[in-house]
Amino acid sequence: SQQGEEDPQALSIQEGENATMNCSYKTSINNLQWYRQNSGRGLVHLILIRSNEREKHSGRLRVTLDTSKKSSSLLITASRAADTASYFCATGGGSRLTFGEGTQLTVNP
Amino acid sequence: DSGVTQTPKHLITATGQRVTLRCSPRSGDLSVYWYQQSLDQGLQFLIQYYNGEERAKGNILERFSAQQFPDLHSELNLSSLELGDSALYFCASSVFPTGGRHGYTFGSGTRLTVV
Numbered sequence: 770s771q772q773g774e775e776d777p778q779a780l781s782i783q784e785g786e787n788a789t790m791n792c793s794y795k796t797s798i799n800n801l802q803w804y805r806q807n808s809g810r811g812l813v814h815l816i817l818i819r820s821n822e823r824e825k826h827s828g829r830l831r832v833t834l835d836t837s838k839k840s841s842s843l844l845i846t847a848s849r850a851a852d853t854a855s856y857f858c859a860t861g862g863g864s865r866l867t868f869g870e871g872t873q874l875t876v877n878p
Numbered sequence: 879d880s881g882v883t884q885t886p887k888h889l890i891t892a893t894g895q896r897v898t899l900r901c902s903p904r905s906g907d908l909s910v911y912w913y914q915q916s917l918d919q920g921l922q923f924l925i926q927y928y929n930g931e932e933r934a935k936g937n938i939l940e941r942f943s944a945q946q947f948p949d950l951h952s953e954l955n956l957s958s959l960e961l962g963d964s965a966l967y968f969c970a971s972s973v974f975p976t977g978g979r980h981g982y983t984f985g986s987g988t989r990l991t992v993v
Binding site for chain 2: 802804809810811812813814817857865866867868869870871
C-alpha cells in the first residue's frame with residue numbers, strides 16, 4: 770500500500786491560475802519530497818522539505834508540511850501549460866522512497 | 879537528460895521469457911534504485927544497491943533479480959515473465975545511500991510489455 774495519498778487525483782485549471790495539491794501520509798517522516806512526472810517519462814525531483822521545516826519555496830513552487838496532521842501541500846503559482854504532469858509526494862527514511870498515487874494536473878492554455 | 883541512462887527504452891517480449899534492463903547512474907552517484915510503475919500498483923520500490931552491495935529490498939518478486947557492477951552500472955533481470963509484469967521500470971541514483979537533500983535522479987525508464 771502507498772504511504773502517501775494525494776488529493777485531488779486530478780486537477781484541471783487555466784493557465785495563470787494557481788494549483789494546489791495535497792498529500793497525506795501515515796507514519797513519521799524525516800522528510801517529504803515532491804516529484805513531477807511528464808506522461809510516460811521519468812520523475813523529476815522538485816523539492817524536499819524536512820520534518821522540522823514548515824514551508825519551503827522554490828521558484829513558483831511552495832510546499833508546506835504539517836507533521837501534526839501528517840500532511841503536505843504543493844502550490845504551483847501562475848501555472849503554465851508546461852506544468853501539465855503528474856505530481857507525486859514521496860516519503861522515506863533510509864534507503865527507499867514510498868510514493869503516493871499522484872495528482873494529474875492539466876493546465877489548459 | 880537527467881544523467882541516468884536506461885536501456886532499452888521499450889521492450890516487447892512473450893510470457894515465460896527473460897529480459898535484462900540496464901541502468902547507468904549519474905556520474906558520481908554510488909547508489910542505484912529500481913522502481914516499477916504500473917497502473918494498478920503505482921510506483922513500487924524494488925531494490926537498492928550502494929557501491930556494489932545490495933542495501934535494501936522492497937516488493938521485488940523472486941523471479942526478479944538485480945546486481946550492481948564495479949563500474950556502478952546496474953542490471954535488473956526479470957524472468958518467467960507474466961502479463962502482469964508489464965510496466966514502466968525506472969532506475970534512480972543518488973550520491974548517498976539515503977538519497978540526500980536533492981532527492982533521487984530518475985532515468986526515463988524502460989517500458990516493458992509482455993504479450
